[in-house]
Amino acid sequence: MADYLPHTDEEIAAMLAFLGLSHLDELFDSVPEALRLAGGLRFAEGAPEPDVLAHIEQLADANRARGDRLVCFAGGGAYDHEVPPVVRALAGRSEFVTSYTPYQPEVAQGVLQAVFEFQTMVARLAGLPVANASLYDGSNALVEAVNLGVAASGRRTVWVSTGVHPHWRAVLATFAAGTGHELIEIPLHEGQTVWPGDDGGPGGTPGVLVAGYPNYLGCLEDLGEARRRCDGYGAMLVATADPVAAGIVRSPGDWGADVVVGEGQPLGTGLGFGGPYLGLFACTMAQVRRLPGRLVGETVDTEGRRAYVTTLRAREQDIRREKATSNVCTNQTLMAVTAAIQLGWLGTAGLAEVALRCARGTRYLREALLELDGVSPLTGNSPVVREFALRCAVPAPVVIERMADQGFLAGLALSDLIGGDDDGSVSPDDASHGLLVAVTERRTRAELDAYVAALDKAVRG
Amino acid sequence: MTSETDAKQIADAAPRPAAGGRAASAPLLGRATEPTIFELSQPGRRSVQLLTTGVPEWPVDELVPVEHRRDVPVRLAEVSERDLVGHFTRLSHRQFSVDLGAYPLGSCTMKYNPKICDAVAVLPGLAAVHPGAPASLTQGWLSLLVELEEVLCAITGMAAATLQPAAGAAGELTGLLLMRAFHAANGEQRHRVIIPDSAHGTNPASVTLGGYEVTTVPSDERGCVDMGALREVLDTDVAGIMLTNPNTLGLFEEEIAEIAAAVHEVGGLLYYDGANLNAILGVVRPGDMGFDIVHMNLHKTFATPHGGGGPGAGPVAVSERLVDFLPGPRPVRRLGGVSEGNTFSPSEFAWVEPSRSIGRVHSWHGNALVLARALTYILVHGSDGLQRVAERAVLNANWLRVRLAGVFDVPFDRPCMHEVVLSASTLRKEHSVKALDVAKRLLEEGFHSPTVYFPLIVDEALMIEPTETESLQTLEALADALEAIVVEARSGDQSAWAAPRTTPVSRIDEARAARTLVATFDARR
Numbered sequence: 001m002a003d004y005l006p007h008t009d010e011e012i013a014a015m016l017a018f019l020g021l022s023h024l025d026e027l028f029d030s031v032p033e034a035l036r037l038a039g040g041l042r043f044a045e046g047a048p049e050p051d052v053l054a055h056i057e058q059l060a061d062a063n064r065a066r067g068d069r070l071v072c073f074a075g076g077g078a079y080d081h082e083v084p085p086v087v088r089a090l091a092g093r094s095e096f097v098t099s100y101t102p103y104q105p106e107v108a109q110g111v112l113q114a115v116f117e118f119q120t121m122v123a124r125l126a127g128l129p130v131a132n133a134s135l136y137d138g139s140n141a142l143v144e145a146v147n148l149g150v151a152a153s154g155r156r157t158v159w160v161s162t163g164v165h166p167h168w169r170a171v172l173a174t175f176a177a178g179t180g181h182e183l184i185e186i187p188l189h190e191g192q193t194v195w196p197g198d199d200g201g202p203g204g205t206p207g208v209l210v211a212g213y214p215n216y217l218g219c220l221e222d223l224g225e226a227r228r229r230c231d232g233y234g235a236m237l238v239a240t241a242d243p244v245a246a247g248i249v250r251s252p253g254d255w256g257a258d259v260v261v262g263e264g265q266p267l268g269t270g271l272g273f274g275g276p277y278l279g280l281f282a283c284t285m286a287q288v289r290r291l292p293g294r295l296v297g298e299t300v301d302t303e304g305r306r307a308y309v310t311t312l313r314a315r316e317q318d319i320r321r322e323k324a325t326s327n328v329c330t331n332q333t334l335m336a337v338t339a340a341i342q343l344g345w346l347g348t349a350g351l352a353e354v355a356l357r358c359a360r361g362t363r364y365l366r367e368a369l370l371e372l373d374g375v376s377p378l379t380g381n382s383p384v385v386r387e388f389a390l391r392c393a394v395p396a397p398v399v400i401e402r403m404a405d406q407g408f409l410a411g412l413a414l415s416d417l418i419g420g421d422d423d424g425s426v427s428p429d430d431a432s433h434g435l436l437v438a439v440t441e442r443r444t445r446a447e448l449d450a451y452v453a454a455l456d457k458a459v460r461g
Numbered sequence: 462m463t464s465e466t467d468a469k470q471i472a473d474a475a476p477r478p479a480a481g482g483r484a485a486s487a488p489l490l491g492r493a494t495e496p497t498i499f500e501l502s503q504p505g506r507r508s509v510q511l512l513t514t515g516v517p518e519w520p521v522d523e524l525v526p527v528e529h530r531r532d533v534p535v536r537l538a539e540v541s542e543r544d545l546v547g548h549f550t551r552l553s554h555r556q557f558s559v560d561l562g563a564y565p566l567g568s569c570t571m572k573y574n575p576k577i578c579d580a581v582a583v584l585p586g587l588a589a590v591h592p593g594a595p596a597s598l599t600q601g602w603l604s605l606l607v608e609l610e611e612v613l614c615a616i617t618g619m620a621a622a623t624l625q626p627a628a629g630a631a632g633e634l635t636g637l638l639l640m641r642a643f644h645a646a647n648g649e650q651r652h653r654v655i656i657p658d659s660a661h662g663t664n665p666a667s668v669t670l671g672g673y674e675v676t677t678v679p680s681d682e683r684g685c686v687d688m689g690a691l692r693e694v695l696d697t698d699v700a701g702i703m704l705t706n707p708n709t710l711g712l713f714e715e716e717i718a719e720i721a722a723a724v725h726e727v728g729g730l731l732y733y734d735g736a737n738l739n740a741i742l743g744v745v746r747p748g749d750m751g752f753d754i755v756h757m758n759l760h761k762t763f764a765t766p767h768g769g770g771g772p773g774a775g776p777v778a779v780s781e782r783l784v785d786f787l788p789g790p791r792p793v794r795r796l797g798g799v800s801e802g803n804t805f806s807p808s809e810f811a812w813v814e815p816s817r818s819i820g821r822v823h824s825w826h827g828n829a830l831v832l833a834r835a836l837t838y839i840l841v842h843g844s845d846g847l848q849r850v851a852e853r854a855v856l857n858a859n860w861l862r863v864r865l866a867g868v869f870d871v872p873f874d875r876p877c878m879h880e881v882v883l884s885a886s887t888l889r890k891e892h893s894v895k896a897l898d899v900a901k902r903l904l905e906e907g908f909h910s911p912t913v914y915f916p917l918i919v920d921e922a923l924m925i926e927p928t929e930t931e932s933l934q935t936l937e938a939l940a941d942a943l944e945a946i947v948v949e950a951r952s953g954d955q956s957a958w959a960a961p962r963t964t965p966v967s968r969i970d971e972a973r974a975a976r977t978l979v980a981t982f983d984a985r986r
Contacts, residue, residue, distance in 0.1 A: 003846040004573055005853050006932035015860050015933060019876075027855045030713040030876060031745050041743045043615045046843030049577045056837060060586025062601030067589030070598070074591040077824060082511060086542050094560040095553035098574050100767040103566065104900065104910050105971075106964040109495075110556030111769035114549070117498050120981040124535050130980050134771070136627035139824040147670075167824050174788070174820035178638055178672040220529045248521055249529050263824065272582075273602050274592030274825025275627065276772030288978065294770065298985070299974035301966040302959075306494055311974040317630070318662035318915070322675045327666035330628040330760065334768030341549055344498050347539045350509030359524040360516050383526050397595065404598055412593040419790075419814075445515035 002046040070409040075387040075438025077263045091338040105309040112308035115296045118340040126260035126282035127251025133294035134336040135279030138263030139171035144292040145259040149236035155207025161193040162425035163215025166417045187424035191219035191379030210238045217389045219382035223255035247355025259283045268342025278335035292326030358386040361439035368452045374459035387438035392459045396435040399458045406454035411437040491554035498538040499982045508542035555965040567880045567912035567924025570761035578834035592825035603792040603810035609836040617755045618748025619778035623788045625823040630663040632756030632775030637671030638819045642786045651700035659709045659916040684710040684873040701730035707878035709916040721751025738762045740879035743848030753780045763835035774831040788822045789814035853929035854879040864940045880926035894950040896921040898957035905963045906942040
């Protein structure tokens with residue numbers, strides 16, 4: 001018998017007596033007898049914490065791909081960046097961890113101000129004037145961005161570059177079943193989106209264009225090309241961006257994106273098998289009243305002191321119900337606070353330094369790998385800054401299994417990401433043999449050299 | 462060593478706290494305004510330290526083509542590590558939390574979050590695993606997810622579940638898309654989803670995003686779905702109904718079996734909003750009530766910390782006939798897989814795409830570390846402990862209901878489940894003190910406020926959910942504080958209008974925040 005309940009038997013008896021009851025069962029008299037669960041739940045009884053911890057530790061031990069056993073070269077929106085002790089200590093403070101949505105702002109200034117600072121940082125990264133308080137993850141932020149774009153343009157046709165992460169495109173398609181958006185995937189050639197000609201594309205005039213910067217294959221694309229098309233069509237430009245790469249590459253907002261979304265995991269959140277992560281969302285002021293989810297604004301209290309509160313609440317589900325801009329309520333606030341702390345730790349120079357180190361490692365490893373027999377480029381001469389795709393002589397899943405035996409999580413198999421072999425981003429043959437490799441500032445030259453030697457063996461017949 | 466007798470004597474001699482367990486956090490909260498981190502910044506100051514890697518140090522202009530290169534660095538704050546720690550620690554002192562004191566915020570289930578779950582969430586074997594690593598290298602994670610799915614299905618009485626949705630509202634939309642796919646597979650296009658007028662705002666918002674129109678049914682005088690009104694709006698155009706049971710008034714929908722039969726009769730599905738699942742753990746299961754789709758809020762019922770507004774997790778469980786539509790890929794235990802003691806066969810668990818899947822709803826596999834925390838909580842409590850959770854939660858809420866019956870109006874004066882909805886209607890009419898004033902005044906007493914002005918169908922609503930982890934002494938202190946506020950108001954003392962005064966800031970000018978929008982530091986005029 002294990003739990004966290006304070007009630008003594010005497011107190012329970014006294015409380016029941018206060019209610020005029022004699023047994024706890026009577027509390028549930030409003031539940032029809034026919035529906036009651038006879039004999040209670042059918043699984044194991046409770047166990048003390050140490051027993052449960054031992055069980056979970058066994059499960060954790062069965063994960064070969066843990067970072068202390070396999071050196072991580074996998075990316076695809078989830079990266080093995082440095083999260084220093086100071087960030088973990090501050091982000092783990094129980095005031096941030098065990099509070100909830102700031103419905104009573106007078107006792108929630110801590111979270112509110114941290115989110116205000118987060119919004120400022122995200123807006124600056126994106127090159128846009130306003131950012132929200134977070135969404136679930138990159139893919140869900142993209143769904144919201146497309147909803148905003150359709151509402152703003154008044155057209156449901158959405159051109160989505162296949163350079164957008166395949167999982168994110170899959171999530172977009174799932175939710176389009178409800179909203180009725182018509183998604184049209186635009187192919188890549190050597191890592192660059194080939195937008196339809198000026199005579200128009202399939203599905204009529206698009207209301208929204210979506211492009212990746214960098215795209216999921218790691219390539220930087222000419223967003224100006226997408227912007228020019230948007231201007232011609234009167235369409236909204238949505239860019240998916242990486243917040244670390246943003247340390248050295250142009251902001252999508254600078255290219256003219258109307259909405260910038262991204263996966264915020266690289267900002268202080270660990271790999272955690274995919275969650276909880278952090279959806280980043282920034283947009284132009286023209287669209288602020290269509291912004292999904294929470295937004296923190298600065299104001300004053302009755303004594304004129306600076307104070308923070310969630311604002312433009314008339315957009316939100318608890319006020320507007322079926323006419324809300326989004327159904328988001330609980331988001332990823334703790335990860336947003338964590339990102340603010342991480343960016344505070346990095347500072348202006350630190351963010352640029354991390355991005356630069358990723359780019360250096362990426363270049364060093366890519367050049368060395370392309371020297372190997374059995375390895376060839378997959379995205380032509382497209383510029384890459386934090387990850388890159390290669391074509392291996394043997395199928396990528398096989399390479400990954402072999403590299404695991406050498407102590408590496410070698411990367412991601414494009415066929416796994418795409419969930420098939422032909423999605424327009426790469427050819428079917430490149431999909432089955434394509435390996436996506438990410439290099440962060442945590443990878444040493446010795447690790448990169450060892451990786452090259454291991455891959456040299458892994459790509460042979 | 463002290464003997465047990467000695468220890469008892471010492472305990473007896475010690476002064477007893479006036480109201481043991483009373484939260485007294487308000488005086489502890491920081492009152493000085495904290496500058497933003499941007500105002501603490503000094504150019505050139507830094508705290509970052511990175512690993513020595515030995516990678517060649519090419520300059521940026523050899524790495525990024527000029528047309529893609531950032532010409533001005535992203536401006537961030539420049540602070541020392543000491544300043545960073547000071548800033549965020551001071552901010553934390555301006556934040557109420559469950560760890561500080563009682564947080565009876567109705568509908569949010571702000572129970573104590575056991576620390577064992579924090580320990581689980583930082584295990585390197587869970588926390589340092591890349592989500593894209595193949596199943597052969599992540600058997601432990603797949604096993605954990607399958608174990609959680611199985612236990613959630615046992616709790617809800619459903620056949621299978623997806624763990625992908627990141628929060629309750631994400632679960633709702635997933636459920637509506639499941640509804641849509643189910644009807645489409647039967648060659649039907651239905652247009653309406655029924656929602657009671659007491660529903661959470663996320664329900665109607667999700668219905669719209671699911672491509673349906675909302676039909677609202679009123680509550681009857683007992684606070685439950687009006688069966689007559691429901692039958693009037695039911696026809697074959699109805700895709701389904703979304704219900705919270707117990708509902709947002711904290712009342713069990715006693716006619717749920719009749720509702721289920723009537724909705725199923727016209728071919729509709731029943732969606733269970735699990736916001737209030739805490740009330741019925743081990744007592745009654747949504748599956749046994751006739752529900753087809755169930756979302757759970759793991760951050761409510763299974764105590765994963767709310768994080769200041771997330772992360773949560775909103776798994777969706779379904780009945781047998783909807784299993785093939787679940788989001789994919791799903792982690793499954795392979796038939797014939799071998800597991801002996803602690804050793805995993807590398808192929809025992811695998812990712813499988815359901816045959817008629819609606820598709821992915823998350824970038825990866827859901828809020829995985831939240832899921833691990835929830836499993837830990839469930840295993841510690843076990844089948845017996847979860848039932849105790851529900852019993853104590855309902856006991857606490859009813860104790861408050863009876864204790865406060867003469868203090869506030871009780872719109873639906875009968876036994877409640879895990880939360881009680883009171884009303885400050887009389888107080889407002891007779892003394893001009895609103896529910897909002899009561900909420901703000903309560904902050905001064907060191908408690909978080911109840912939810913106010915929800916559900917919408919109750920005038921001046923105060924929705925109190927004490928949860929099972931608060932002691933009788935805390936309930937007494939909370940009730941005493943609420944009663945004192947009412948007595949004060951009845952005596953003509955209008956202090957509540959000016960409340961809160963002891964909190965980090967006093968009442969906030971929310972209209973100004975919206976009127977002169979300043980949502981970033983750069984937008985300050």
